[in-house]
Amino acid sequence: MCVYVCVCVCVCERERERERERMAKSPEEEHPQNAFGWAARDASGILSPFNFSRRENGDDDVTLKVLYCGVCHSDLHFLRNDWGFTRYPVVPGHEIVGVVTKIGENVKKFKVGDRVGVGVIVGSCKTCEACQQDLESYCTKKIFTYGSTYHDGTRTYGGYSDVVVADQRYILRFPDNLPSDSGAPLLCAGITVYSAMKYYGMTEPGKHLGVVGLGWSWPCCCEVWEGLWAEGYCY
Structure with missing residues (x-):
């Protein structure tokens, strides 16, 4: 029993140490893929250039080059911390249209060169009743495109940027006859x-x-x- 407790304590301590190391990293160092965006640093909501990083493309992920991103009024609320829970710096944008540049091994619905869209949700538990019914917006563990904490513990950043990586479950194919610029707001409103x-x-x-x-x-x-x-x- 004593040995078991000691092992558990050591494992927990290692996990805490990893968490401290992760928290000590800057947004540019969290992931291997460099990214550039526009972020607000405080409740003024003023956007300025922001260098950060995206995770490497996983087996279920799709990486896209951002072409357009709509401006939703909720972006403005979030930038100004009108709702009281904004964490800065924040890169807004959840009406994202882009071109696929990389796909994971398990991705079959999309290919490089496809025009796709990403909306307000980029993650969920995938196992609850809501997720099983494709109602991820009701999942209690849903992850928003920006301002949330992803499965790996890092912060999510939105579409006011040059590149986005997202799970294929939360990506939509854009029809050929739908313009990218005017079609972007359809991903929210x-x-x-x-x-x-x-x-x-x-x-x-x-x-x-x-x-x-x-x-x-x-x-x-x-x-x-x-x-x-x-x-x-x-x-």
Whole structure:
């Protein structure tokens, strides 16, 4: 019993030491892949050049060169710490469109050169009931594209950068007929609208839909229901 306890104590101490070493590393040293982005250092929300690093592409990962990234109002809230939990420095951006430059061994849905998108979530437990139903936004262990802690204990940084690495589960293929620049906001406001419409059966012809408030979701609603033959109203 004494030997077992001693071994456990030694193992725990080694883990704590590794954690201290990791915490001592700068954003540029955390991972082997160099990255460049625009980050806010404080609640002023002012963005400035920021050198950091991305993890190496894993077996289930896709690396993409960022082409466009939309600006969501939640980015502004996060930059200014309006919600009270921002950790600086922060690289925002969760409406990301890019071109695949590298894929992992287990990735079959994408290939180098594909145009893809990454939204607000880049990780989850993958095992809970919500994840099993492809409802990762309800997972209690979901990982946001920026401002979260990833599985390896390092911080996530968003799409205001030149390169992104993400698990294939959270990547979407961009249709050939959808422009990258105007299509990027669909990864947030667009999917918010479409998901609700799909869930409540509002994608069928002849339906009538009302939207309360005139935010960015409103023009997305217009585009979606126009394509689905629904009729919409704004209140």
